[in-house]
Amino acid sequence: MSEFKFACPVCGQHMMCDSSQGGSVMQCPTCFQQITAPQAPAPDAKFILKGTQVSEKKISVRGFEAAGQPGAEENNFSTAILVSALLVVLLVGAALFVFRGKIFRQRNAPSVQGVATVANAAPPPKPVPVAPPASDRNWLMNLDAAVIPGTTAVGRIHGQDFIVGRAIFQNGTLTLRDGAHGPIQSGVQINFSGALAESLAGQSLNIIADTNKSARVTLHWDDKDGTPQKASFEDSYALRLEFGALANNKLPGEIYLCLPDAEKSYLMGIFTADARKPKPKAPNK
Numbered sequence: 038m039s040e041f042k043f044a045c046p047v048c049g050q051h052m053m054c055d056s057s058q059g060g061s062v063m064q065c066p067t068c069f070q071q072i073t074a075p076q077a078p079a080p081d082a083k084f085i086l087k088g089t090q091v092s093e094k095k096i097s098v099r100g101f102e103a104a105g106q107p108g109a110e111e112n113n114f115s116t117a118i119l120v121s122a123l124l125v126v127l128l129v130g131a132a133l134f135v136f137r138g139k140i141f142r143q144r145n146a147p148s149v150q151g152v153a154t155v156a157n158a159a160p161p162p163k164p165v166p167v168a169p170p171a172s173d174r175n176w177l178m179n180l181d182a183a184v185i186p187g188t189t190a191v192g193r194i195h196g197q198d199f200i201v202g203r204a205i206f207q208n209g210t211l212t213l214r215d216g217a218h219g220p221i222q223s224g225v226q227i228n229f230s231g232a233l234a235e236s237l238a239g240q241s242l243n244i245i246a247d248t249n250k251s252a253r254v255t256l257h258w259d260d261k262d263g264t265p266q267k268a269s270f271e272d273s274y275a276l277r278l279e280f281g282a283l284a285n286n287k288l289p290g291e292i293y294l295c296l297p298d299a300e301k302s303y304l305m306g307i308f309t310a311d312a313r314k315p316k317p318k319a320p321n322k
Contacts, residue, residue, distance in 0.1 A: 043075050043086040052088065062091055168192075168200035176301040177293075178246045178275045183305070185277070185291045190306030194223045195258040195266070195298065204310035206234050206288050213292070213308060214257070220265065221257045225294065225304055227278075228253040234312040238283035244276040246297070251276070254294070256302055273297040288312045 042051050050067040056077035065072050071091035078086055171193035177183050190201040190213060201224075205212045209231035214224030229237065229252055244251045254276070255269045274296045281289035288310045296302040 039077070039080070041077050041086075043088050045070065045072055046087045046090050047072075051085065063088075166200050166202070168198040171198050171303075173301060175305060176295050176303045178295055178297075180243070180245070180275050180277050180293060180295075183277065183293045185279075185293050186306050188306050190292055190304055190308050192294075192302070192304035192306075193300070194225070194256060194302050194304075195268075196300040196302075197223060197258065199223055199304070201304075201306070201308055204290075204308040205313065206237075206310040207313040208315050209233070211290075211310060213304065222259050222265070224257045226255045226257070227276075227294075228255070231315075233315075234283055234288050234310075237280050238288060240280050242276065242278040244274070246273055246275045248272060254296065256296065256298070268298065270296055270298075283312060286312045 039056050040053055041056060042053055044051055045065040045068060047070045048065060048068040050065055052063065052065065052072070052074075054061075054063070054074045054077075058074055059076035060074065062071055062073050064070070072088040073091055074088050075086040078084075166189065168191050175192070192199050199215065201213045202215045203212075203217045205214075209229045211227045211229070212221070212224060213226075214221045216222065242252075251272055251274070253269055253271050254274060255267055257265065257267050260266050274294065276295075277291075277293040279291045289307070290310065291307050292304055294304045
């Protein structure tokens, strides 16, 4: 094999190299730099070639550092973080879109002491009226000293405390009863022999205990077994009844009634009766 000379590109020192060592790295004996030997020149070449100093610069490929360098791993890690963050943002946005109705409705709805919203708050239950204890002092057959209280009519029906739950005037009969629906478990009915509400509006009735053949008064009550009972009176009772003006099918009134039964039943106070049209008579067969 033939040898050839080449010059160090740093200090110019001539170096000897075998033709088979072209492209290999050698150290300059003068400046100690790492030099890459050139390929062997042609046999008739009359000039000396220069070697190439080995570069320490990092080689980049398409914006990434060469494999084995720490920069490539850092760039890959940064890219993974960016992709993960983007996925999180997309998931949060999708959740807000799906549940937007519940989230914003709850946030904007006014609250009451942080417990329930005004829209969902249940209305307070209406208090159930309770009859005051009955007293024999209210049982007055002589109505000269009787005073009608300006409260819902109350009293005693066959020994039981009573308060009017509903008043109805229909077919000439005034009904003052407990409850609003169903059979009468406790109450009073006064029959005016078919008189219309219009004819009684604004009228005052005073019936003393010795009046003969007065309007029929019927007591209704349930016994201890829950069996409906009733008793009727056409005389020997005392009644003061004052009707107001009829308006919008409502007939107001004031009543003081005392009956001659052994239980000293009585009723006193105010009421407003639903004035209903008379029921049509059944056709003759």
